[in-house]
Amino acid sequence: MERIEIDTARGKERVPPGQYLVGDRWPILTYGSTPWSDLENWNFTMGGLVENPLRFTWSEWNELPTVEVKADMHCVTSWSKLDNVWTGVQAKYLLELAKPKPEAKFFSVFCDGGYTTNVPVDELYEEDTLFATHHNGEPLEAGHGGPMRLVIPRLYAWKSAKWVRGLEFLTEDKPGFWEQNGYHNYGDPWREQRYSFSF
Numbered sequence: 001m002e003r004i005e006i007d008t009a010r011g012k013e014r015v016p017p018g019q020y021l022v023g024d025r026w027p028i029l030t031y032g033s034t035p036w037s038d039l040e041n042w043n044f045t046m047g048g049l050v051e052n053p054l055r056f057t058w059s060e061w062n063e064l065p066t067v068e069v070k071a072d073m074h075c076v077t078s079w080s081k082l083d084n085v086w087t088g089v090q091a092k093y094l095l096e097l098a099k100p101k102p103e104a105k106f107f108s109v110f111c112d113g114g115y116t117t118n119v120p121v122d123e124l125y126e127e128d129t130l131f132a133t134h135h136n137g138e139p140l141e142a143g144h145g146g147p148m149r150l151v152i153p154r155l156y157a158w159k160s161a162k163w164v165r166g167l168e169f170l171t172e173d174k175p176g177f178w179e180q181n182g183y184h185n186y187g188d189p190w191r192e193q194r195y196s197f198s199f
């Protein structure tokens, strides 16, 4: 398994402005309740503007090659958790299979429970973006997104959708749940892109 250790801050101050460290604690932040993911009927799809739409059952998913990524996590409510080791399938690997069309500049993420978020496609090509099933060597607890979550370490963690079930590639941006409810559309922690309005 390939191990990827990336400076989440990309050379900037390690802890972004306005954040505090939670140490070994790991808060659970979910809007609503933890959904139940039925693994018998679970699937993961990549569709919309791609040359090869993909669909995996849970057992097919578990045959895919995995990477280990060490990365920091920053929540917009100001807590940060450093040095998380995530195991899962690198997003870049899936993109090479699905081949998004040139006009696919954005994607929408959808999840069990109905949560959505939106991200520019370029973020998926970053080496530390992955679909993780494990955190620090343990299967993800349901509260933290088990069986699987997206992890995009260098954006605020609301983009790291838990219970992820698929991506839809789009020509135009489609604001997700929090993005429609006042969070910033992009969410760079080093530029404190927390909200889309100013006080």
Ligand SMILES: Nc1nc2c(c(=O)[nH]1)N[C@H]1C(S)=C(S)[C@@H](COP(=O)(O)O)O[C@H]1N2
Pocket (backbone or CB within 6 Å): 026, 027, 028, 029, 030, 031, 032, 074, 075, 076, 111, 112, 113, 115, 143, 144, 145, 157, 158, 159, 160, 161, 162, 163
């Ligand atoms: N499906 C889903 N994913 C989600 C959320 C959510 O409410 N539903 N909350 C987001 C927010 S705001 C944060 S900070 C992180 C928190 O992840 P954690 O609960 O594992 O700490 O998950 C993100 N992913």
Ligand SMILES: [Mo]
Pocket (backbone or CB within 6 Å): 029, 075, 076, 077, 157, 158
């Ligand atoms: Mo968050």
